[in-house]
Amino acid sequence: MNFETIAAYLAGECSLQEKQEIENWRQVNPKNEQDFQRWQRLWQASQQTLDKFTPDAVKAWKKVSPGEIPVTSFATIKPSPERNHRKLFSWVRNIAAVLLISAALGWGIWQINSSSVEWIEKASLQETSQMIVLADGTKIWLNSQSKLRYPEQFDTNIREVFLEGEAYFEVAENAEKPFIIHSQSSVTQVLGTTFTVRSYEAEPTVEVNLLSGKVAFSLENTQPDHKVTLKPGQKGVLNKARQKITVSGNENENFLAWKTGKLVFQDIALRDALQTLETYYQIDFTVTDSLLLNCRFTGSFTQAPLEDVLQVFAFGSDISYQKQGNQYILSGKGCQ
Numbered sequence: 001m002n003f004e005t006i007a008a009y010l011a012g013e014c015s016l017q018e019k020q021e022i023e024n025w026r027q028v029n030p031k032n033e034q035d036f037q038r039w040q041r042l043w044q045a046s047q048q049t050l051d052k053f054t055p056d057a058v059k060a061w062k063k064v065s066p067g068e069i070p071v072t073s074f075a076t077i078k079p080s081p082e083r084n085h086r087k088l089f090s091w092v093r094n095i096a097a098v099l100l101i102s103a104a105l106g107w108g109i110w111q112i113n114s115s116s117v118e119w120i121e122k123a124s125l126q127e128t129s130q131m132i133v134l135a136d137g138t139k140i141w142l143n144s145q146s147k148l149r150y151p152e153q154f155d156t157n158i159r160e161v162f163l164e165g166e167a168y169f170e171v172a173e174n175a176e177k178p179f180i181i182h183s184q185s186s187v188t189q190v191l192g193t194t195f196t197v198r199s200y201e202a203e204p205t206v207e208v209n210l211l212s213g214k215v216a217f218s219l220e221n222t223q224p225d226h227k228v229t230l231k232p233g234q235k236g237v238l239n240k241a242r243q244k245i246t247v248s249g250n251e252n253e254n255f256l257a258w259k260t261g262k263l264v265f266q267d268i269a270l271r272d273a274l275q276t277l278e279t280y281y282q283i284d285f286t287v288t289d290s291l292l293l294n295c296r297f298t299g300s301f302t303q304a305p306l307e308d309v310l311q312v313f314a315f316g317s318d319i320s321y322q323k324q325g326n327q328y329i330l331s332g333k334g335c336q
Helices: 003-010 016-028 030-050 057-064 072-076 082-105 108-114 270-281 290-294 306-314
Strands: 119-124 130-133 139-142 146-151 159-170 179-183 186-190 194-199 205-212 215-219 228-230 234-239 244-249 262-269 284-287 296-302 318-324 327-334
Touching: 003 016, 003 030, 016 030, 030 159, 030 179, 119 130, 119 139, 139 146, 179 194, 186 194, 186 205, 205 215, 215 234, 215 244, 228 234, 228 244, 262 270, 270 284, 270 290, 270 296, 270 306, 284 290, 290 327, 296 306, 306 318, 306 327
Parallel strands: 159 179, 284 327
Antiparallel strands: 119 146, 130 139, 139 159, 146 159, 159 194, 179 186, 186 215, 194 205, 205 234, 215 228, 234 244, 262 296, 318 327
C-alpha cells in the first residue's frame, strides 16, 4: 500500500474504492494494521505542523518524484478567484501531507517493511486457559475460546498485540515503549500495570477491568483527547453498536474467576449468581419459577465442581436442580 493512498485515506479524500482497498488490506495481516496505526499517529501529529508552515510543494515534489507529475502545473495555477484558491490550497496541502508522511516514514517504516517480523498466534480451546510470556517479560493469561496475536520480538518504539476473547495482563514496565492491545473496535494503552480485557465477537461490549496502575481505553482510530483513563478498581465498557465508552466501579468480585479458580458470593441474588456460573462453567441455566431468582446466597468456592456449588444453593432453601444436556433446570418454591 503506497503512502499517497494512505494519506488520502487519513485526510478523508480517497475514493470509495480506495477506502475499501485500505480496509481490506488492514484486515489481511496483523502487521498491516500495526503499520497503519503508526501512520495514523504520525498523521495526527503532522496536522499541527502543517498548520504552522506553508510548504514549497514544487521543490519537495521534485526531490521525491521527478517527472512523475508535470511540475509546471503548480507554477501556472493562479490563486484567484477565491474558489480556485481553495481548491489549490486543498490540493497543495494534500501533496504536502503526502510528502511529510513519506519523509517521516521513509526510513522507519521502510525498515519495518523490509525486516522479517515473525507473528505468533496462540488460541485457547473451550474450557481451557493458558499463560503466555512475551519477549519483554509481559505475562498474559488467555481465557478459553480466546486468541492472541503478537510479534516474536517487539520493535524499538512500541509493543502491540491483537486480542480476540478475554485475557489477563501483567505488563512489564517500560515508560519508553507503550503496550497497546487492539481488540475489535477498541484500543487499550498501558505502560505497566495489571488488568483484563474481555472482547468476544459475539458479545455487544468490550470490557477493560483495571487492577493496578493506569490504562487509557479508547475507540480504534480515535483522537488522543477522546481516550478514557481508568484508575484501579474501575472498568471501562465499550458499547460496540453505539461506539460509546462508559466508566464505572467494578463491583463484580468474580471477573477474574476464570484465572484464579475462585468464586465468591456475598449476599448475592440467584439471578446474578447464575450469570457468573454460566460464564465460569460455560453452561446454561433455566429457572421454572422467576421467584427463585430473588433468593440470596453467601459462599466461596475454589476450583469446585458445579454441582458442589448448586448443593450449597439448594441447602436451606427449596431449590432443586436437574441436568438436561448442556443445561441445568432449577425448580422449587425457593426461599419464601
